[in-house]
Each structure stands twice: as C-alpha cells, then as structure tokens.
Amino acid sequence: MADDLVLEMRDIRKEFPGVVANDKVSFDVRRGEVHALLGENGAGKSTLMNILYGLYRPDGGEIRLNGKPVTFSSAREAIQAGIGMVHQHFMLIPVMTVAENIVLGTEPRKGILLDERVADRRVADMAKTFRFEVDPEALVQDISVGQQQRVEIMKVLYRNADILILDEPTAVLTPQEASDLFEILRTLRREGLSIIFISHKLNEVLEIADRITVLRRGKTIETVPHAGATEASLARAMVGRDVLLRVDKGAPEIGDVLLEVEDLHVLDDRGIEKVRGVSFEVRAGEIVGIAGVDGNGQTELIDALTGLQKIESGSVNIAGHRLSHTSAREALDAGIGHIPEDRQRRGLVLEFTIAENIALHDYAKPPDARWGWLFPARMVGRARRLIEDFDVRGGGPSTRAGALSGGNQQKLVAAREVDRDPKVLIAAQPTRGLDVGAIEYLHRRLVSERDEGRAILLVSLELEEILSLSDRIFVLFEGTFVGEHTGDVSEEQIGLEMLGGKKEAAA
Numbered sequence: 001m002a003d004d005l006v007l008e009m010r011d012i013r014k015e016f017p018g019v020v021a022n023d024k025v026s027f028d029v030r031r032g033e034v035h036a037l038l039g040e041n042g043a044g045k046s047t048l049m050n051i052l053y054g055l056y057r058p059d060g061g062e063i064r065l066n067g068k069p070v071t072f073s074s075a076r077e078a079i080q081a082g083i084g085m086v087h088q089h090f091m092l093i094p095v096m097t098v099a100e101n102i103v104l105g106t107e108p109r110k111g112i113l114l115d116e117r118v119a120d121r122r123v124a125d126m127a128k129t130f131r132f133e134v135d136p137e138a139l140v141q142d143i144s145v146g147q148q149q150r151v152e153i154m155k156v157l158y159r160n161a162d163i164l165i166l167d168e169p170t171a172v173l174t175p176q177e178a179s180d181l182f183e184i185l186r187t188l189r190r191e192g193l194s195i196i197f198i199s200h201k202l203n204e205v206l207e208i209a210d211r212i213t214v215l216r217r218g219k220t221i222e223t224v225p226h227a228g229a230t231e232a233s234l235a236r237a238m239v240g241r242d243v244l245l246r247v248d249k250g251a252p253e254i255g256d257v258l259l260e261v262e263d264l265h266v267l268d269d270r271g272i273e274k275v276r277g278v279s280f281e282v283r284a285g286e287i288v289g290i291a292g293v294d295g296n297g298q299t300e301l302i303d304a305l306t307g308l309q310k311i312e313s314g315s316v317n318i319a320g321h322r323l324s325h326t327s328a329r330e331a332l333d334a335g336i337g338h339i340p341e342d343r344q345r346r347g348l349v350l351e352f353t354i355a356e357n358i359a360l361h362d363y364a365k366p367p368d369a370r371w372g373w374l375f376p377a378r379m380v381g382r383a384r385r386l387i388e389d390f391d392v393r394g395g396g397p398s399t400r401a402g403a404l405s406g407g408n409q410q411k412l413v414a415a416r417e418v419d420r421d422p423k424v425l426i427a428a429q430p431t432r433g434l435d436v437g438a439i440e441y442l443h444r445r446l447v448s449e450r451d452e453g454r455a456i457l458l459v460s461l462e463l464e465e466i467l468s469l470s471d472r473i474f475v476l477f478e479g480t481f482v483g484e485h486t487g488d489v490s491e492e493q494i495g496l497e498m499l500g501g502k503k504e505a506a507a
Contacts, residue, residue, distance in 0.1 A: 034185060106159065182208050257455075277314075287469050296479065301459075334423075359383075
C-alpha cells in the first residue's frame, strides 16, 4: 500500500507564541481516498493543512509528495504542485460570475481581454463532467451557499489539483447540501483524486472517509480505517474521555412568559416578506426549538427579535416590556442574549482582543466601567474566567479574536452571551463549527440555563439538535409555522413539515 501514497507529512512541528499547535504530527494520504482529519477545536487540524498549503512554514518535520521531499513557501507553490484547498470561509468575489471566479488568475484571453465565452464553456464542461449544478453566468452573490462551495471546489479542479483539502466543508451547509457534497466527493474519489476532509462531525466522517486520523492537543492520537470505527470510539479519541452523545435533561419547570411574539411580519432587504404572521411564546424554564430548511425566514425572524431588522407589523414583548425595536441596544438592555448564526459577521469584532469582545455589550456598565472610566484589568479578569469556564483554546485575554479557530470563536460568543445573565437567550446555530466535546458542554449549559429559569429560543439546522434539546418545537416553512409539537415526535414527521408536507397530528 506504500506505493499508493501520494502525500506524507512526517513529524511536523509548528509553534506559535505560547502554543504548540502541531507536536510531531504524522499524516499520509493515498491515491483515490478520502482521509478524514478529526479533532477538537484547536487540536491543530487547520494549522497542519495550512503548512501543507504553504501558508505556514513548519518548525520541524518533512513533507513528501509522490515520494519526493517538498517545501512550499506560498499557496501558489502548493497549487502548482497539485494541492488545492477550500477554506471554511469561502474566498469568492460576490459581484463576479461563477466562471469569472473559477478562472481568476488563469483567465483565457482574447487579446488583453477576458474571453468570457471560452471561460463559460470550460466551466460548463467541468460542471457536466463532475455533475456540478452551477450556472457559469450567475453572480456568486445570487447563488446558494452550497453552490458557492461547489464553485470553490471547481476553482481547485480547474487548476488540476490531485489533492483536495476541505476545511470543515459542511459547517455552513444544510443537511441536503451536505448530502449533495458527499455525492460530489464520491465522484471525485472515483476520478482518482485524494481528498483530505477536515471535520469534527463524527457521523459525516463515518459516512464519507476511508481512513480517519485523530488529533488531540496538537498530537497524532491514532489513524484507523473506516471499518470498525464508531462515533463513541472516535469521540473518546478526540476528547480523551467518554463523551455523552445524547442530551440528558429532566422535565422542564415552566414559569412565566418571558418572550411573547404576536402576528409578526418582517420583510428582507429586498422588500420580500420573509416572516408572515408568526405568533408564539417562550416561558421561563423551557427550550423552544424552531426547525426549518435554511432560507425559510429563520434569519429574518431572529434579526427582528434582536433589533437587527425592522418589524413591518406585529409585536415583541420581553417579560411584559414591549420592544419598539429602534435599536439592537434596546433588545440587549431588555434582557435578550443572542448567539448569532454568523459568528464572524454578527458575533465578534475579529481585530479586537478576546477581552474586548467579551466586554462588547456591557463595556459602559459596572464592573467594566464606572463614572465614565473603563477598567481594563476587570475586563481581562472576566475574560480569563470565561476562557477557562468555556475551554476557549488558542490564546489568552489579549489574543486577537480573529486568531482563534472557528469553533473557539463560537465558544467565545456563547460564553459572553450566557455570562450576561439574559432573561431570554436566542441561540441561532449555537453549535455550528464545534467539536463533539464542545457540543456536549454547550448542550449541558443550555439545559442548565433552562433549569435556572431562562427562556431559550433555539434555531438550528441540525434536526437532531432540535429534537434532543427542545421542550416544544415549531416548524417554519416559507415564513409561517406549519407544525407545533410537544413531547416525542419523529424526525420523519418534522422533516416532512420542513418541506411543506401535510402535517399529521402533533405528538
């Protein structure tokens, strides 16, 4: 089998100030296989791949490509050697077409100008070959997230990559888009490409990978074949202990209504009605889940509740106080906590430190400030406590938030919002980008917050998360609720309603 090796990384070491990201990590890839790289947030997965892709220089170790030692000082050199990488946060130009993004930097030309006809034809031929459903002439800003990811993959294939690195490829995808991606990866595998699949989702790794390498705290723990691996065994290797893969919660103790929404109508930025007459309430001591396929009004609903989007009509009351929604500040001061679905756009200021990000909402209030004076030492002390409580890895209070991994950024946002002691906690995709250990912790924390009398509104594309955490479930389809459930309800029933199917009797 050694003859099939196309890539070997031997004893790779990479150290940042105060952190050993990779500690003699070894990893190899065979021709025509999907090799999953699995680990907790901050385990060193992305660092290892950034070294392979020429974005970082290793402090030690060796990389061999097709049996020959190589060193890359830039991504361009890695691309020329046949290595392509699709990053977790896409690197596309929204105002350009699909074809223009794919050929950017290697454009077919007619004189000094881009030959758009040739570019469109080449992209269309590639899409047909690999069964990618994309329109070469469509603007990137007008296509779905799943299609944008296909464009990123096609960019790599257009440059004749033999090894494809996918960094958390399903973090921003719906379940259907993730299923479509796996079909694409199987096609690429049949074509002889080698795929490195970076993930923390155990079920997806078991579905798509031929081999699985687990990293923990910068070290290689094990490499195992797909056969015989289980979610429990992989979780244990990732975290170093047994992990509870189900949510353990008792019956809720329901209190007063803390969030009340009546006949809410919300338009999107184009003036299209996305929330159409929604009414519901969330009481103290319960978790209410909203299930739905992405794009059915969840984002607009959350933005309206948190003051980020204008309400066309209807009302929102927090503990009996009606919001005028003149600003997001009013919603925060009324007692709303918000874990946003997009941590980088809505949750953090990436150039600010961890301490500054934690103080974003309450920097003008005690204990962070008094009499108009800011007390940085108190901000740092609070940040240090939350870093420890939520196991935020990759730095300290003075570390820039943008330097953290995506999962640790998510933990940082969750830590800030929970620590503010809100009456109502709105959690939108709260575990997006988190590893199994962090998911277990955050689920336990949400249940604990519920048991302390908070009202929690959970919006998630992960149906398993909705079913396991929620005391009541609403199903959102095209801006209206088409189902409401208490107690046990089947995944099939929820899934049917998410697609607009006829509702059966609620459980």
